[in-house]
Amino acid sequence: MDAGLLVLRLVTGLLLAGHGVQKVSFRLGGSGLAGGAEEFRRDGFRGGRITAVVAGASQIGAGLFLAAGLLTPPAAMAAMGVMTVAGTVKRHKGLWVQNDGYEYPAVLVAAFAALALTGPGRWSLDRALDLDPWPLWVVLCALLAGPVSGLLTRAVLHRPATDTERKHSAQAAE
Numbered sequence: 001m002d003a004g005l006l007v008l009r010l011v012t013g014l015l016l017a018g019h020g021v022q023k024v025s026f027r028l029g030g031s032g033l034a035g036g037a038e039e040f041r042r043d044g045f046r047g048g049r050i051t052a053v054v055a056g057a058s059q060i061g062a063g064l065f066l067a068a069g070l071l072t073p074p075a076a077m078a079a080m081g082v083m084t085v086a087g088t089v090k091r092h093k094g095l096w097v098q099n100d101g102y103e104y105p106a107v108l109v110a111a112f113a114a115l116a117l118t119g120p121g122r123w124s125l126d127r128a129l130d131l132d133p134w135p136l137w138v139v140l141c142a143l144l145a146g147p148v149s150g151l152l153t154r155a156v157l158h159r160p161a162t163d164t165e166r167k168h169s170a171q172a173a174e
Contacts, residue, residue, distance in 0.1 A: 009066050012111050033053070063079065069123070071126070072134065087102040121136065
């Protein structure tokens with residue numbers, strides 16, 4: 001079981017961190033901070049650079065903490081939050097990833113929830129620092145607060161498309 005948790009933590013954590021690096025830099029195929037800000041603008045979010053920095057930093061931090069198995073429930077909470085936002089962006093395209101749907105963010109939210117529930121395993125910094133197992137109330141709070149914080153972020157930062165933006169979007173799709 002510990003080997004499986006290590007693999008799950010390393011793969012999902014490092015991929016999430018890498019995705020965050022792409023949001024704020026040209027590394028790993030990213031478009032730099034300006035490109036990250038533009039991505040959020042296209043997806044209907046306000047805040048520009050600060051939104052990209054906060055999202056990127058959340059992904060990098062949560063991903064690295066999960067990979068290390070450090071502060072696992074809070075790290076899973078942050079990761080679930082940013083991936084819930086990603087899922088809301090893709091929701092209108094349906095479930096399946098081949099249609100750019102929310103399948104992949106949903107799988108990551110489930111994986112991070114599983115890590116919060118099971119703990120990071122023996123080969124983790126939580127275990128080395130004697131933080132594991134986490135109290136159930138902490139885990140349950142993380143499971144609730146992650147997706148709720150993502151939905152609140154969406155509600156606060158997302159702005160409805162203007163008529164002009166909808167018109168340009170429809171023309172681009174033709």
